[in-house]
Amino acid sequence: MTLPQHPGPDRPDDGSAPRGRLNPLTGLVLAGAAVVVCLAWASWSVWLAVLAAALVAASRARVLSRVAAAGSVVVVPFALWALAIHGLFFPEGRTVLAEVGPARVTAEGLDYAALFVLRTATLVVVMLAFSLWVDVATLRVALVRRGVPAQLGFVLASALGLAAAVSGRLAGIRAAQEARGLVVRRGIAGRVVAARLQVVPLVLQLVDEAGERATALEARGSSLRGRRTFYVEEPDSRLQRWVRWSLAVASLAVVASVVVPAVVGTFGSAG
Template sequence: MTSTLHPLTALTAAGSAAVITTAAGCWPLSLAVALAAAVLAGRAGVGRRVLAAGAAVLLPLGLSLLMLHGLFFSEGRTVLAAWGPARVTQEGLAFALEAGTRTGACVLVLLLFSFTVSTPDLVAALAAKGLPPQFGFVLASALTLLPAMAGRLAAIRAAQEARGLVVGRGLVSRLAAVRVQMVPLVLGLIEDSGSRAQALDARGFGRQGPRTAYRELTDPPAQRRFRAVLLLLAGAAVAVRLAVSWPGTGLP
């Protein structure tokens, strides 16, 4: 994700990496993606910013995962230690490790993109594809708020799990948990987006008519093909995950 990449190529790479990592649900892959993101951030000169923002989000999230799943995992069977109602189980620790590394990889990859992409270039690239400039500015604003969004999602999940939400390893359980967690997150994001949209409309971004672009970006054919391959890989990863997690297959 360096400056030689087209903004849409960097965006596709970050999104595809997050999707593939989430679909795989394999902590060694998640750890490898997180390390790769950290190395690329260091080479791009934003290593400290990415790691600081990632730590602010992931440290409390990791502690909450360890406390909730490491000590109170309802599906745990292999008990390693017990203190009253708290039980350290092998399954709970494995679930916390998998969830923590997966979330860490996604957060670091998206933070790397948000700290290295040029907002004017991203807006110009999206406008060149026919999208309104408001969309580009809202997307760029959302990317700059990724740490806060991830922290908000972690707080929502911790609050709901403290109230009895149980997240199992099966696909149905995870989808149900995602639905419950996404509702308050999306409502909050809609409220924030409404405030930004009003500010953009006040500055004339909602006016109709021809527009003049003062920034032109080259989109090499090789990068367009690379984006297509990444999207195919991400779609294939999701399809495989859905296939192996379908009820009756016996797979997690």
């Protein structure tokens, strides 16, 4: 049997790598650049554009339903908390829409809460779309091939794999608990109680699995040094490498566009 050949530090790219498929590192850089833009530029138009792009990418990757299900678990409770805190108790609010005791519903508070939720939802969707799309084994190989320590590459890849599996595991835990007599009451309070009962076995499962994987890696010599042989196919091309470097430089420029004016303004005011 002939194993596929891969470009790498010990094997130059001769143009025979599979084309038309996205390298996991390209997806990682795309997601990272989107996160940097959302955190650096406080603009609802930027957040909406990134959110739309992430949803389109998730749809093309056929993971949109899973992204929506997992994202709602995070975004909906966070949105309710943000609206309750900032919408009712926003100290800078001046335009009062309603007032009930110490709580004041202000236009400024609702606007701030909506923008806060929009940015959080965008970040959640971007990270979920990437984690549900990426092939963990290929990502780990791509990282190790480019000099990332095997343990660090495994930790990152495992974190993404676990993030992608959390929603499915929670559903399985809930089904098992309901089979044992757990009754999930209607309403937010009932769901919060049920979620608390499901989180504990989920965390125990993840910790136990992490220990098993660490033992298996040590038994297979992951901590040994020297040249490694990879048997996982990693699609890549010159165009994708150019895109990754361009996005990395653009992300640094975005960060500089925010940090440099802040530093200059600080020293200017001090002078």
